[in-house]
Amino acid sequence: MTKDKKNPNELLYITSGEMYQPYRYTLSSLSGRFLTEIKEKKKFLGVKCPECGRVYVPPRAVCGRCYARMNEMVQVSDEGEVVACAIVEFGFVDPSTGIERPVPYGTAFIRLDGADTALSHFLDCVDREKLKVGARVRAVFEEERTGSIMDIKHFEVID
Amino acid sequence: MKMEEVAVVGAGQTVFGFDRKETFEELVFEAATAALSDAGGSIGDIDNIVTVSNDFWDGRTISSMSVMSAAGSWNKDISTVEGDGMFGAVYGMMRTLSGSFDATLVVAHVKGSEGRMNLITNGMFDPIYQRPLGIDATISAALQARCYMERTGAGEEDFARVSVKNHGNGLRNPHAHLGMEITIDDVMRSRKISDPLKLYDCSPVSDGAAAIVLSNRRGLKRFRQKPAWIRGAAYCSDSYTLGYRDLADPRALRAAAQKAYRMAGIANPLKELDAAEVYDAYSYMELMWYEGLGLAAEGKGAELLRSGATETGGELPVNPSGGTLSAHPVLVAGLVRLIEAVLQVRGDAGRRQVPGAKRALAHGINGPCGQCHAVMIVEA
Ligand SMILES: [Zn+2]
Numbered sequence: 222m223t224k225d226k227k228n229p230n231e232l233l234y235i236t237s238g239e240m241y242q243p244y245r246y247t248l249s250s251l252s253g254r255f256l257t258e259i260k261e262k263k264k265f266l267g268v269k270c271p272e273c274g275r276v277y278v279p280p281r282a283v284c285g286r287c288y289a290r291m292n293e294m295v296q297v298s299d300e301g302e303v304v305a306c307a308i309v310e311f312g313f314v315d316p317s318t319g320i321e322r323p324v325p326y327g328t329a330f331i332r333l334d335g336a337d338t339a340l341s342h343f344l345d346c347v348d349r350e351k352l353k354v355g356a357r358v359r360a361v362f363e364e365e366r367t368g369s370i371m372d373i374k375h376f377e378v379i380d
Numbered sequence: 381m382k383m384e385e386v387a388v389v390g391a392g393q394t395v396f397g398f399d400r401k402e403t404f405e406e407l408v409f410e411a412a413t414a415a416l417s418d419a420g421g422s423i424g425d426i427d428n429i430v431t432v433s434n435d436f437w438d439g440r441t442i443s444s445m446s447v448m449s450a451a452g453s454w455n456k457d458i459s460t461v462e463g464d465g466m467f468g469a470v471y472g473m474m475r476t477l478s479g480s481f482d483a484t485l486v487v488a489h490v491k492g493s494e495g496r497m498n499l500i501t502n503g504m505f506d507p508i509y510q511r512p513l514g515i516d517a518t519i520s521a522a523l524q525a526r527c528y529m530e531r532t533g534a535g536e537e538d539f540a541r542v543s544v545k546n547h548g549n550g551l552r553n554p555h556a557h558l559g560m561e562i563t564i565d566d567v568m569r570s571r572k573i574s575d576p577l578k579l580y581d582c583s584p585v586s587d588g589a590a591a592i593v594l595s596n597r598r599g600l601k602r603f604r605q606k607p608a609w610i611r612g613a614a615y616c617s618d619s620y621t622l623g624y625r626d627l628a629d630p631r632a633l634r635a636a637a638q639k640a641y642r643m644a645g646i647a648n649p650l651k652e653l654d655a656a657e658v659y660d661a662y663s664y665m666e667l668m669w670y671e672g673l674g675l676a677a678e679g680k681g682a683e684l685l686r687s688g689a690t691e692t693g694g695e696l697p698v699n700p701s702g703g704t705l706s707a708h709p710v711l712v713a714g715l716v717r718l719i720e721a722v723l724q725v726r727g728d729a730g731r732r733q734v735p736g737a738k739r740a741l742a743h744g745i746n747g748p749c750g751q752c753h754a755v756m757i758v759e760a
Binding site for chain 2: 284288
């Protein structure tokens with residue numbers, strides 16, 4: 222309950238408390254293989270559209286442009302190019318991991334060589350001179366990997 | 381008012397079950413492409429798309445956007461209904477009637493296995509007065525079942541008879557999650573969930589997706605399937621707060637049904653309909669909906685069931701598909717009722733076909749204890 226500062230007798234809100242609403246999100250074979258490949262081999266897989274040939278990383282089931290089901294997985298590089306980036310100064314606790322990343326940190330969309338789409342992840346760099354669209358980056362993996370997107374520690378700028 | 385003409389020209393549904401390995405995006409693609417192929421058309425024949433989703437069930441906000449590729453909406457107009465799929469069908473019908481679109485694809489999906497049913501359905505209630513009491517879909521249904529028993533004298537065996545009938549019908553439906561040959565005794569002895577409701581009075585939590593293609597007269601030439609014309613469509617809502625409602629009186633359904641019957645020119649639904657698919661999320665609901673739909677007189681739902689009229693081979697088979705008791709993909713289930721009605725009037729319902737069915741009713745509900753009802757009448 223929250224009370225009005227000027228009028229302490231007036232009740233204003235009731236909070237939800239620590240709401241508990243857990244999910245187990247389905248991976249499907251595509252995402253399952255994508256995450257397994259990172260965990261077991263520190264390599265990236267994309268999925269290729271049978272019609273337009275675009276390679277989607279991370280993989281999804283349907284190419285929206287062609288309205289085609291995608292199944293063919295192809296390997297792409299662990300290096301790529303920054304297509305969008307930001308330096309986060311105001312972070313928050315990720316409710317699904319409980320991790321609050323110390324600010325500032327770099328975040329980016331990265332197009333891996335061989336892919337047509339961009340994967341989002343962290344960057345090791347907050348240097349405005351180096352952190353640019355077009356910067357070359359390479360994936361750095363965690364030592365202990367569990368089969369999650371957090372098995373990628375971050376991408377390092379290699380220019 | 382006579383309706384402008386809109387028809388269901390394609391229908392697709394996945395197999396329903398718990399723990400399906402596909403993502404809901406994959407399930408939507410499966411159902412949508414099945415509906416397009418049933419229609420004898422392709423995504424290029426569709427002018428606009430209606431998706432049906434709910435953020436709590438999907439575990440993400442603006443859940444509609446995550447299925448837009450799977451629904452084929454690249455470069456197309458797309459909008460969303462947050463509620464039962466039957467309301468998605470109603471909205472799709474309106475868009476087709478608007479004159480802006482000749483053909484509409486409606487898709488609905490749910491992966492009930494990803495979240496926690498009781499927590500999600502608790503989330504539909506008012507957070508100040510009701511949620512802290514832990515009320516969910518099943519607890520509120522138990523309260524309604526008890527009210528209905530008090531008003532009509534229907535007993536738990538009557539509810540059990542619905543469960544026996546519908547689970548038995550489900551055995552003939554290859555899409556059903558839980559077709560079962562069971563007895564009244566099996567239902568009566570099944571685990572208590574929330575008295576008077578027992579396990580077999582409650583529908584399962586299912587995963588799956590469904591889709592339909594709607595077309596007006598102008599759009600028909602794009603498709604090859606024989607049209608199932610929508611001859612009547614109406615919906616009506618009751619109070620959100622359960623305590624403001626007479627829980628045993630399906631007054632919103634009565635209003636919706638009467639309006640749909642007037643549009644379709646139906647005076648005696650029990651005689652003039654050949655099949656009905658109603659939203660039996662819990663066994664007792666089917667008896668209440670008989671009354672709301674005017675198939676039985678007030679208080680006589682159980683009597684109608686006992687007469688055998690709604691059994692397969694009866695005067696008006698209700699839920700020949702096995703109904704929601706045999707597969708309950710929340711949000712999808714109302715659209716499945718419509719699809720089943722369409723298959724019946726087309727004569728394409730396989731082993732669950734009602735011989736010679738020409739006119740069928742489909743019913744969907746939204747909100748706790750059937751707060752809002754939608755009714756459609758389809759005709760070959
Ligand atoms: Zn493509």
